[in-house]
Amino acid sequence: MKKQSDYYLTVIVLLISLIATAAVYGEWLNPLRGILVFVFMLICPGLAFVHLLPGKDQVTRFILVIGLSLALDTAVAQIVLYLGRWSPHLILLILIGFCCLGLLLKILAENFRQRSVDIITPS
Amino acid sequence: MSFSAIKNKIGSGLKPILFTPWLLLVLAALLWFFSLQAFKLNDMQDWGLLSVFPASIIAAYILLLIGFASLYLREQVSDVLFALYILLFILMIHGTPQILYGTLRYSWAWKHVGIVDYIIRYGTVNPQIAILSVYHNWPGFFALNALFIQLAGFSSALTYAGWGPVFFETLFAFSLLALFRLFTQDRRLQWLGVWFFLLTNWVGQDYFSPQATTYFMMFGLLILILLSFGSKQPLSLTSWKNRLSSMLRIIKLPPRFVERISSLKLPIMSPPEQGRTKLSQLALGVIVLLVFGVIVSVHQLTPFMGVIAVVVLILFGFIRWRTLPIWMILLIVLWLAFPAKQYNKTVEGSILESFGKVEQTVNSSLTDVTSVSTGQVVVSWMGRGLSAFIVLLAGVGVFQRARKGYLDLPAILLATSPVIVLFLNSYGGEALFRVYLFMVPYLAFLAAGAIIPQEETSRNWLQPIAVGVLSLIMLVAFLFAYYGKERQYSFTKGEVAAAEYLYSHAVPNSLLVEGSRNYPTMFSNYEYFTYVAIDREPADSINRLLADPVVVLDEWLSNTTRYKASYLFITRSQKIYIDDVGGLPVGSLERIQSLLEKSGKFEVVFSNQDAIIFAVRKNIK
Numbered sequence: 001m002k003k004q005s006d007y008y009l010t011v012i013v014l015l016i017s018l019i020a021t022a023a024v025y026g027e028w029l030n031p032l033r034g035i036l037v038f039v040f041m042l043i044c045p046g047l048a049f050v051h052l053l054p055g056k057d058q059v060t061r062f063i064l065v066i067g068l069s070l071a072l073d074t075a076v077a078q079i080v081l082y083l084g085r086w087s088p089h090l091i092l093l094i095l096i097g098f099c100c101l102g103l104l105l106k107i108l109a110e111n112f113r114q115r116s117v118d119i120i121t122p123s
Numbered sequence: 124m125s126f127s128a129i130k131n132k133i134g135s136g137l138k139p140i141l142f143t144p145w146l147l148l149v150l151a152a153l154l155w156f157f158s159l160q161a162f163k164l165n166d167m168q169d170w171g172l173l174s175v176f177p178a179s180i181i182a183a184y185i186l187l188l189i190g191f192a193s194l195y196l197r198e199q200v201s202d203v204l205f206a207l208y209i210l211l212f213i214l215m216i217h218g219t220p221q222i223l224y225g226t227l228r229y230s231w232a233w234k235h236v237g238i239v240d241y242i243i244r245y246g247t248v249n250p251q252i253a254i255l256s257v258y259h260n261w262p263g264f265f266a267l268n269a270l271f272i273q274l275a276g277f278s279s280a281l282t283y284a285g286w287g288p289v290f291f292e293t294l295f296a297f298s299l300l301a302l303f304r305l306f307t308q309d310r311r312l313q314w315l316g317v318w319f320f321l322l323t324n325w326v327g328q329d330y331f332s333p334q335a336t337t338y339f340m341m342f343g344l345l346i347l348i349l350l351s352f353g354s355k356q357p358l359s360l361t362s363w364k365n366r367l368s369s370m371l372r373i374i375k376l377p378p379r380f381v382e383r384i385s386s387l388k389l390p391i392m393s394p395p396e397q398g399r400t401k402l403s404q405l406a407l408g409v410i411v412l413l414v415f416g417v418i419v420s421v422h423q424l425t426p427f428m429g430v431i432a433v434v435v436l437i438l439f440g441f442i443r444w445r446t447l448p449i450w451m452i453l454l455i456v457l458w459l460a461f462p463a464k465q466y467n468k469t470v471e472g473s474i475l476e477s478f479g480k481v482e483q484t485v486n487s488s489l490t491d492v493t494s495v496s497t498g499q500v501v502v503s504w505m506g507r508g509l510s511a512f513i514v515l516l517a518g519v520g521v522f523q524r525a526r527k528g529y530l531d532l533p534a535i536l537l538a539t540s541p542v543i544v545l546f547l548n549s550y551g552g553e554a555l556f557r558v559y560l561f562m563v564p565y566l567a568f569l570a571a572g573a574i575i576p577q578e579e580t581s582r583n584w585l586q587p588i589a590v591g592v593l594s595l596i597m598l599v600a601f602l603f604a605y606y607g608k609e610r611q612y613s614f615t616k617g618e619v620a621a622a623e624y625l626y627s628h629a630v631p632n633s634l635l636v637e638g639s640r641n642y643p644t645m646f647s648n649y650e651y652f653t654y655v656a657i658d659r660e661p662a663d664s665i666n667r668l669l670a671d672p673v674v675v676l677d678e679w680l681s682n683t684t685r686y687k688a689s690y691l692f693i694t695r696s697q698k699i700y701i702d703d704v705g706g707l708p709v710g711s712l713e714r715i716q717s718l719l720e721k722s723g724k725f726e727v728v729f730s731n732q733d734a735i736i737f738a739v740r741k742n743i744k
Contacts, residue, residue: 024274034275034282041271052406054350060301066294067343068410070267070336071417077266078420082462086246088273 010103013048016040017096024092045072045095048102051109072098144197144204147190148211154183155215162223164613169498169703172220172606172613180219184598187212191318192591195311195575196584205314209296212321217288217329220609226619227285228612230641230696232331234258235265236280237649242269243279244648250465252650260466263421264333280331281646287331291339295329296321298342299564305349306390306534306568312575315590316568322597323513324563325506325604326556327612337418337425338560344414344429345537349436351407352444387530408444415451419458426455428541428561435540441533496703502607509600510559513566516593520572527576531569538565610699614643618694621734622646625692628728634689636679638697638712642734653686655679657715658706665707672715673722680725680739690728691719691737 020040023033046053046069053064076094080086161177168174191208194200220228227233238258242248248259258265268280277283296317303313329335419426430451436442459467495503517538524531541561545554574589622643625635635652637644640659645652657668668675680689698712719725719737729736 020274024276027276030276034277037271037275041274049410052403052410054347054407055301057301057304059297060304060346060350063294063298063301063343064347067298067340067347067414071340071414073270074263074267074417074421075413077270078263081242081247081262081266084247086242086269088270091270092274 009047009050010106013044013099013103016044017099020044021092021096024089041069041073041095042066043069045069045098045102048099049105051102051106144190144193144200144208147186147193148204148207151183151186151190151215152211154179154186155211155219158183159219159222164223167610169496169610170502170603170607171498171609172223173602176602180215183215185595187215188591188594188598192587192594195315195587195590200311202310202314205310206297209314209317209321210293212318213289213292213296216321216605217292218286220606220613221285221289224613224615225285226614226616227281227331227643228609228614229327229330230612230644232284232287233643233646234649235331235333236284237645237647238262238265239268239272239280240647241650242266243273250462254650254652254654255645256466256469257423258333260463261333261421261423263417264336267336279647284331287335288329291329291335292321292324294339295324295342295564298339298346299568301346302342302564303568305346305353306531309575312568312571315571315575316564318590318594319513319516319567319570319597320564322594322601323509323567324560325509325601326560326563327605328556328560333422334425334557337422340414340418340421341425341429341432342564344411344418345432347407347411347414348433348442348444348447349533351404351411352442352447354440354443384530386528387525388528389530389532411447412450412454416454419454420462424544424557426451427544427547428557430455431540431543432537435536436533439532439536441536495705499607499703502603505600505603505607509597509604512597512600513563513570516573517566517569520569520574520576523576524569524572529572529576531572534565534568538562538569608703611641611696611703614694614696615733617731617733618696619643621692621694621729621731621736624729625690625736626651629690630687632687634680634682634686636676636689636691638693638715639700639706641700642692642694642696657712658701668715669708669711672718673724676715676719676737677724677739680737689738691725693735693737695733 016036016039020036022028023036027033028036043065046065046067049068050061050065053061053068055061055064073095076091076098080091080094158177158180161179162175164175166175187208191212194205194208227236234255235258238255242262242265248262248265250256250259252259272278272280272282299320300313300317303316307313328338415426415429418429430448433442433451434448437445437448521531521535539562541558544558544561548554574586574593626647626649629635629648629651631648631651633652634655636655636657638657640654640656645654657665660668676691680691682689693712693716701707701712702709716735720727724740725737726740727735728738
C-alpha cells in the first residue's frame, strides 16, 4: 500500500511540474495557466521532499508540504532577485530541479533501505 | 393514539432531519449565497458592513452556528463535516466583502501590489528608496508574488489579491488544527479551538500581505519543530514537574496546591518517530532553518515572535534542540546586518527609544475614542470587548481543564509569551494588535477547554448549547470589530478607475497631494510620485490650507521647477476616513473640493461619482 502511494506521489509531482511548465512556456490562456502554476508552486516543491517530513496525520503533512513549498519558492525567488538575474523561467526551472532532487533522494533512500533489509533478512 | 404520543412520533421523526448538520450546512450556504444580492452598499453607515446586512444573511449565520453546535450532540462526527463548517464560515465571513465590492480592500494591500509591480518592472529592489523602503528590505513575499504573476501570465496581483483573506484564513485554520492535534487527542476540542479562533481573530491581518504569509509559516514551523525536535516523553514531563514543584515550593504555596499542580496531566505531544537516522534528523534541522530563514526575509516582527515561542518551549522542556534559538537569532542578525542594513540604520534610534515603554506602546495601539465618530467608538469597544472575552474564557478553560486533571502548558506558554514584545517595541503603534494576533490561536484553544474540559466525556446537551451561545456572543462582537471599518477599507470601482487613470498617466517625478492615505494607492509606478497627504501635514500647514485652500493648493501644485507634474486626488474613501477617524475637521475634503471646482484655477483631469483629480490649469500642457 505504501509503495503504491509513493508511486502516485512521484507521478503527481512530475505530472503537475510538466503540465505547469507546458502552460508557462506554451503561454496557455488564463485561468487554466494561473491555476496550474498556483498548484505547482503551492504543493510540488514540498511534496517532493515529503518523505523527509515528520508526522503521520494527513492534515499535518499537507500543511507542512504547503509551508515547505512556499518557503522553497520564496527562497529561490529571493536568491535570484538578489543576484540581479531576475527571470521567472529560470526560477521555475530551479524549482523543478528541486522537485527532481527531492524525488531522487526519496528513490535513493528507498533503495538504501531495501538493500539494508535484504542484507539483514536471510534468504 | 394520544396527542402526546403523536407529538412524540412527529418529534422523533423530525428531529434527525431538522438537526441534521448536513441539512443546516446546505441551508446556511444557500441562504448566504442568495443574501449577497440583497446588500445595498451605498447605504453603509458608520459601523460598517453590518449596517447593510440583510436579515437573510443573519439567518444564514445563525443556521451555521446551530449546525456547528449540533455537531457536539453527536457521538460520531466526521472530520469532513467539521472541515466543511469551517470552510463555509471562512467563505461567508471573508469571501463576502470580495464578492460584494469586486475590488481589493485595505489601502495597505494596494501598496503591497505596488511593490510586486516594482519587482516585475525592474527585476530588483531598491533598499535605499525613499518611499516604502521597508518592503524593499524584506522583499520575500513580493518576490514570491512577482514570480507567480509572471509565470501565470497575470497583469498584476490585483487579479487575485482580493481573495487573500479567504486563502490565508483557510491556511491558518488547518495549520492550527494540525498544531492543536499535538496539544490534545480530543478531535472535538481541536475543531472547537479552530472555530473559536475564527470567531475572535478580528484584527484583520489576513489580507494580501507579508505578515499573513509568515503567520501561517510560523504555525508550520512550530509543528515541524515539535514533531522533529520535541522532547522525548516522559523524561521532560518528569523533569518539568520537578522543576515546577521546586519553583512553587520556593514561593511557599500551600503543599496541597503544589501537589495538585504536579499531578496534572500534560498533553501527549507526538514522540519523535522511530527509526529516524542521524542524516534525516540533520535534514529536518536544515528544513527548520530554511523555513525560519524565509520568515526572517519576509517580515520584521514574526521572527522575534518565533524566537520567543521557541525559547519558552525549550525552557519548559518541550523542545530538545536547545541551541535552536541561537541559530534563529543568528539568521535575524545576518538579515539585519546585510540585506536590511539600510532600513536598520534609519530606524534603530526609534527602536531604542520605545524599548521598555510598555504603557506608551499600549496607548499608541489603541484608538483614541475621543476623536472618532460615535459608530467607530462602538466598533472599537466591540474589538476590545471580544479580546477581553476570549482572554477570560481561556482562563476559565485552563481552570476547567485543571479540575479534570489536565494542564495545557504548551498552549498557556504560547498564549502568554507574545506579551514580551510589548516591552521591546511599539511597532509603529501596532504592537498590541500584533501581540493579540499571536496570542489568539492559543487563547481560542484554551477557551475551547472551558466547554470540553475532558477528553473522554459522554455527550451532554449542555455542550452544544454552550458552543452555540458562546459562538453567538463572539460572532456579534466579531461582526462589529471585523466589519466595522468597511466604509474606510472598501473602495468602489469608481475610485479604482480614477486611481488607475492617475497612476497610468503619471510621469516620473510628479507630486501627488492626497486628502489622506486611505484610497487605492501606490499600486503601480508608485515611485513616480512624491506623496503629500494633507491630514499628515504639520498642524500649522493644515490650518493655513483650511483657511484658504485655493491659494495654498495653487502654491503647492505650481512648483514646476521641482516636479514635472502635480495633482490633487480626493476620493470617497479619503473623505470617510477623515470624517470617521479625524486628522481634519469633518467635511474638510468636501469643502476643499467644492472651493477648487468653483475657483476656475484648477482643471479637473478626471472625475466620476467617487473621485476627482485636479491639476493647476497653467501646468497642463
